[in-house]
Amino acid sequence: MSTPTKPRRTLRRSAPALAAVAAVIAVASAAGPAQALTTQQVDPFAPDFGPNVTVVDPAMPVGDVQALLDGLAAAQTDAEMGSARQSVLFLPGAYGSAEQPLQAKVGYYTELAGLGASPDGVDITGKIEVYNRCLDGGGTTNCIALNNFWRTISNLKLEINGAGQDGCRASANFWAVSQAVSMRRLDISGANLSLMDYCTAGPQYASGGFIADSRLPFTINGSQQQWLTRNSDVAGWSNGVWNQVFSGVEGAPDDAAFPNPPYTTLDETPVSREKPYLFVDADGRYAVRVPSAHEGTRGISWADGETPGRTIPITDFYIAHPGDAIGTINSALQRGKHLLLTPGVYDVDSSIQLKRAGTVVLGMGHATLTAVGGAVPIKVADAPGIVVAGVTIDAGTVESPVLMQVGKPGAGQAAKVDPADPITLSDVYFRVGGPHVGKADTALVVNSDHVLIDHTWVWRADHGIEGFTQGVNGDTDRWNTNIGRTGVVVNGDDVTATGLFVEHFQQYNTIWNGERGTTVLYQNELPYDPPTQADWTRPDGTLGYPGYLVADGVAEHHLYGGGVYVFNQNNPSIVTENGFEAPDGAGISLEHIMTVNLSAGTISHIVNGIGDAADTTVIGLPRYLTHYPLP
Structure with a gap:
């Protein structure tokens, strides 16, 4: 890398100060910067990313980088419902060595990303890991990965080195995670990658994840319930619990023996666009690379x-900080700026309006937009090439009609979009409840045609710190207070979803009204908390709502690898008639779908009255259907 024409500013934390990292994080998140000026000057060599972004360089002693990462992990490992958001960016170069590997653990709301133009620009010798989280006050009797949400690693090379760890820990790089976790643009080598932590109290279930655009070593899936690997190279793959989907993956396992093992393999990804990424050019200037969209892709980009x-x-971006007025952000967007959301929690009292074709919104460190006063936090116009990536959208205490609206309602928008340049949502997550009471009629509505949803988790919280007490684990209070009727509604035609995770909504989790829709991996868990069967019965008397509904009248729809799970812990007698519902037509294809009972409640059929019941006589035993409609 050539010497920059202007010195870079590198943010460092000295080792003596690291004991106070947790306090610093809390203060930075609570205070927020002053309101941004309407006209913002951005230094291309040293942008102001705010107090929650740390830039490190290879000249820093490995011990200092290790101490920094250890301090962040200590602050964030148990911060599931916290407000701190963090991003650590690595300037191009080498970090760690065989003698002194850099071994990091990644906690909640933390992003680790390389700033190279390619993944090999940042070369880490060591490990980047997530372990089972122990919930018993420091013991090992209740250690799980099921709640290991909201963390990101991307754009770097990792040469796995477990030197100094015990024999079990040194055996692999552990990534024991669940929803809202993404691995992108990684080049991993040196040892196995394990998607479960078999060292902390033995193997424990984990609930899903996502890898894209990565070169992987032999990968141990183990106890992961569902997983999507897209457009990657893998040296080998073992095991899987329920849905394991591979799309455009070199080295993917064959799925001819489905459901044993439960693999679904697509030779090519129907529509793909990789997530935008921040990088530093050869002269030290910051920029964002926005990958183009493609059809029929395979392997790494x-x-x-x-x-x-x-x-x-980077000078073409408005760099937002928590506390900036939405009017200031919209003014910058109207003047042609793109939007970079630095880490933190933003109170959004009116819609961020994305109207201009090609506009890019990139969130850092799981930047979170919280609806205030019933606002719709993001509205996207029917315009080609708009990209929203790395953003979490939270329902507020006053009910919002929707948390994100893509395109205007009604027909006649197709002429405004471009099939070759779809509106794209990458790692965009939604939450209703959890850290506070949340209310939204619908989380995500897609009205536009030609939209790509590349990894989303749409979650009505099944647990949190709202203080609910009535019902099992407060579920009756939760049902009556945290309002989330519908998760995702797709009205547009030619919409593709790669990695669609939608959970716990009070009526329909996903409704697909548009034509020629495609979903590659769908994961759903029905709500835990209906107090009575009457609360979970449709107006026409049908028991329960399917986890995935393709509307009557749709002529063409494709789903590859779908699962609907039931755990009605608040009332185990509750019955859901079907996990899936779809028209029975020549253009409808649901491949490799299943239902499963997690110990409470019943799903009577897999789809449209077909398939055996998932009930408490078959706890944990999936009910599979290879293809619908039946031959």
Whole structure:
């Protein structure tokens, strides 16, 4: 890398100060910067990313980087419902060595990302890991990965080195995670990658995840319930619990023996666009690379050099900080700026309006937009090439009609979009309840045609710190207070979802009204908390709501690898008639779908009255259907 023409500013934390990392994080998140000026000057060599972004460089002693990462992990490992958001960015170069590997653990709301133009630009010798989280006050009797949400690693090379760890820990790089966790643009080698932690109290279930655009070593799935690996290279794969989906993956296992093992393999990904990423060019200037969209793709985007796409200089972005007025943000967008959301929690009292074709919104460190006063936090116009990535949207205490609206309602929008440049949502997550009371009629509505949803978790919280007491684990209070009727509604045509995770909504979790829709991996768990069967019965008398509904009248729809789970802990007598519902037509294809009982409640059929019941006589035993409609 050449010497920058202007010195970079590198944010460092000295080792003596690291004991106070947790306090610093809390203060930074609570205070927030002063309201941003309407006209913002951005230094291309040293942008103001605010107090929750740390930039490290290879000149820093490994011990200092290790101490920094250890301090962040200590502060964030148990901060599931906290407000701190953190991003650690690695300037190009090498970190760690065989003699002194850099071994990091990643906690909640933390992003670790390389700033190289390619993943190999940042070379880490060591480990980047997530272990089972122990919930018993320091013991090992209740250690799980089921709640290991909201963390990100991307754009770096990892040469696994477990030197100094015990024999079990040194055996692999552990990534024991569940929803809202993404691994992108990684080049991993040196040992196995394990998606379960078999060292902390033995193997424990984990509830899902996502990898894209990565070169992987032999990967141990183990106890992961569902997983999507997209457009990657893998040296080998073992095990799987329920849904394991591979799309456009070199080295993917064959799925001919489905459901044993439960693999679903697509040779190519129907529509793909990799997530935008921040990088530093050879002169030290910051920029964002925005990959282009493609059809029928396979393998990593960087195999032959730079990922195809366009580069936007950081000076073309408005860099937002928590506390900035929404009017200021919209004014910048109207003047042609893109939007970079630095880590933190933003109170959003009116909609962020994305109207201009090609606008990019990139969140850092799980930047979170919380609806205030019933606002719709983001509205996206029917315009090609708009990309929203790395953003979490939280319902507020006053009911919002929707948390994100893509396109205007009604027909006639198709002429405004471009099939070759779809509106794209990458790692966009939604939450109703959890850290506070949340209310939203619907989380995500997609009205536009030609939209790509590339990994989302749409979650009405099944647990939290709201103080609910009535019912099993407060579920009756939760049902009556945390309002989330519908998770996702797709009205547009030619919409593709790669990695659609939707859970616990009070009526329909997903309704697909548009034509020629495609979903590659769907994961759903029905709500835990209906107090009575009457609360979980449709107006026409049908028992319960399916986890995935393709509307009557839809002529063409494709789903590859779908699961609906039931755990009605508040009232185990509750019955849901079907896990899936869809028209029975030549253009409808639901491949490799299943239902499963997690110990409470019943799903009577897999789809449209077909398939055996998932009830308490078959706890944990999936009910599979290879193809619907039946031959």
